[in-house]
Amino acid sequence: MNLPSLITHSSLPLCVNVQLNYEQFTLAISQKFDLQGITGVFGHSGSGKSTLLRVIAGLEKQVSGNITLNNKVLADSHTKQFIKAEQRHIGLVFQDARLFPHLTVLANLQFAVKRCQHARLELNEIIQLTELDTLLDKHVDELSGGQKQRVALARAILTEPRLLLLDEPLSALDRQAKTRLLKLMATIQTELQIPMLYVSHSLDELQQVCDKLLVLAQGEVVGYGGIHEMIHQLNYLTTTSQTEEIIHQQTSLSLPIKHLDNGYGLTVLSLNDDEEIYLPVIAKQTTAQSLRCFILARDISISLMEPIHSSIVNHLLAKITTITTQKNMALVTALCTKHGEAQEFFVNISAFSQQKLALSVGQKIYLQFKAGAVRTYLY
């Protein structure tokens, strides 16, 4: 498919400098984004992530501060400027799809096309891309949750937005529909190059498709940076804070694919040039050059000797950089270095094991994990 890219410049600068007060909740955010690819917004419920999207979209009017997109003012409470939501050229996919119940699927899509001034995208191509061909004549209440969100996504794209906001679009879907929509989001991103801000409370979903991650807590920014780096930072946050234990401590990776199938049903990824990581075959055929995957900290174990007489296929030599103990568990951070490249790994072991092995910072150890512990969503 040959779709025109909607964005000509490489990245879209977004400056958010806002404060919003509700009775029980305050949002105070001052953050500059260089929107490129998919930027994730992560936080627990009540952290203000959906409100942030509504502020950027122009759906929250009682905001003090200012927002600029591509150096154009969207809102400024000081100069009383406020561009209405319908004039911002920003798309928003809601958690509950919000399709028009009096229209068919096709008419829902045409609603967007009619109000789009440039109309560079072909309706039929977007219908194909989002696999809606067979659903066009259906009424909205005949659709499944996943189908509804695909229509909502197609409808938002057809307005040809400068920025696409996604507010927990997967939260009401089952796993299969989630995977399908995540893949679709990634495809749309590569085909159309629309910068996206993707809000979710699921780190697993964000890990799969985001390039950067913004972390919010209690209406404030906790951190902003590259996806892997931010997920690794969150590992420490869970050990120090007593908040809800939704975040699974993990090692987040993007690795080049060396062999798609080594003949034994395993896919081989390459780490630091000549180390190898094995995982169950991801797909018979894929054009992907690299793979986004994660290994939960509790799935990795530590051995003091090289485990060559073991069925566990993955083992790597690493050096312990930190040990954090909380209650009966220890979070060990270890660095695999080779050819000047380094990869950090996070390991959860019991405090008992840590004592038994007498682990200390600077010590050389072997990390081991089964092929099945290397997880990925998209395949």
Place this chain on the structure above:
Amino acid sequence: MINPDLLALLTTLKMAVLTTVILLFIGTPLAWILAKTQSRFKVIIEAIIALPLVLPPTVLGFYLLIAFSPQYLPGQIWQQVTGKQLAFSFSAIVIGSVLYSMPFVVQPLQKAFEQLGDPLLEAGAMLGAGPMDRFFHIVLPITKASYITAASLGFAHTVGEFGIILMIGGNIPGETRVLSIALFDHVEAFDYAKAHVLAISLLAGSLLLLAAIYLLNRPHKRSINKVVNK
């Protein structure tokens, strides 16, 4: 010469149609504001609009009669602008009907707008639709049933009013003599045969109109099937 009862029917229809059209135009923004506002004054406006539901029509008629007379400001302004007296005119009974039937139009619309809420309007805005566009292409088609209800109730209620028209309109053939008043005339003159004709027509007409509303507002067949299948 035209049959006086037929003339009364024409006057009634003219009054009711005009009243309904005016009410839909006034009632829509009023119902919209009431559905969206969180102002403290909301309850006061709601109470004023609902007043004709409980007030004897003669009370409203009495105050309107005073207001419409040339001695008071509304009546004076009307006379200066149009050159005609407002009290005992066709215009007077239309204005009276608008006030009297207001709750029957505003309340169903307000309820429909409240039920619709903001989600679909926000979705419309995010697709580039401005306020008028959103009203005509999202609100109106979705609340169509409530509009039919509001218009029918407003119309039927206007056809059936008596006391207020007697107070401010009197009984002028071709101008303010409507069916309900013609019926009253026949009864006063002990002409029960003619009274029966008018009474049974009003009864049948109202019944048919209400049946039509309930028929139109029945839940969609498709959604019934869906519930059964579940």
